[in-house]
Amino acid sequence: MNKIIGYSRKSTLQQTNEPDVAALKEAGCELVFEEKISSRKAEKDRPQLQAALTALRTGDELVITKLDRLGRSQVEVVNRLHELQAQGINVRTLDGLVNTSALGKFAPILIGLLSGLAEVERSLIQERTRESVEYRRATGGNLGGRPKTSQKKEKLVLRLREEGDSLRSIRDQTGLAVATIRKIIDRNPVAA
Numbered sequence: 001m002n003k004i005i006g007y008s009r010k011s012t013l014q015q016t017n018e019p020d021v022a023a024l025k026e027a028g029c030e031l032v033f034e035e036k037i038s039s040r041k042a043e044k045d046r047p048q049l050q051a052a053l054t055a056l057r058t059g060d061e062l063v064i065t066k067l068d069r070l071g072r073s074q075v076e077v078v079n080r081l082h083e084l085q086a087q088g089i090n091v092r093t094l095d096g097l098v099n100t101s102a103l104g105k106f107a108p109i110l111i112g113l114l115s116g117l118a119e120v121e122r123s124l125i126q127e128r129t130r131e132s133v134e135y136r137r138a139t140g141g142n143l144g145g146r147p148k149t150s151q152k153k154e155k156l157v158l159r160l161r162e163e164g165d166s167l168r169s170i171r172d173q174t175g176l177a178v179a180t181i182r183k184i185i186d187r188n189p190v191a192a
Contacts, residue, residue, distance in 0.1 A: 006032035058088035
């Protein structure tokens with residue numbers, strides 16, 4: 001007999017899963033997995049989601065309150081929907097947005113449409129990122145990474161070292177990491 005399994009996730013400890021769990025049980029879920037975990041956590045770091053997915057078999061139904069409970073991004077959610085559909089597992093959201101069982105033969109079309117939209121979104125994000133990097137390069141903007149140590153600070157490091165200060169003392173006076181101080185000193189062996 002096919003099972004109906006529910007999954008509830010809240011992002012903060014201040015939120016409670018109780019209303020979602022009650023709604024999932026009312027929707028026919030025999031088993032409900034619940035957790036309080038940030039949406040920024042990777043899927044592999046969500047033990048209750050993993051347990052729910054492991055419990056599902058072909059013909060079963062996964063019920064969630066909203067689609068965003070399945071992943072961190074639209075792409076991740078669509079990929080999960082596609083994988084579940086390929087395994088013969090139906091997905092239903094309590095907000096009524098998705099019900100692959102009710103869609104029947106049209107479910108793959110919906111998943112395909114969502115996959116296409118996710119691909120377009122991914123492409124647009126990549127394009128915007130490239131444009132941003134090109135613009136910052138052209139205008140001399142910041143491309144990220146660690147900030148360069150100023151020549152003034154480098155000279156201060158070398159002077160303090162020549163005066164016999166320890167690496168920790170130099171760190172405390174300059175605010176630079178000991179590793180950075182070592183690199184400056186190694187590039188200027190006279191100060192060593």
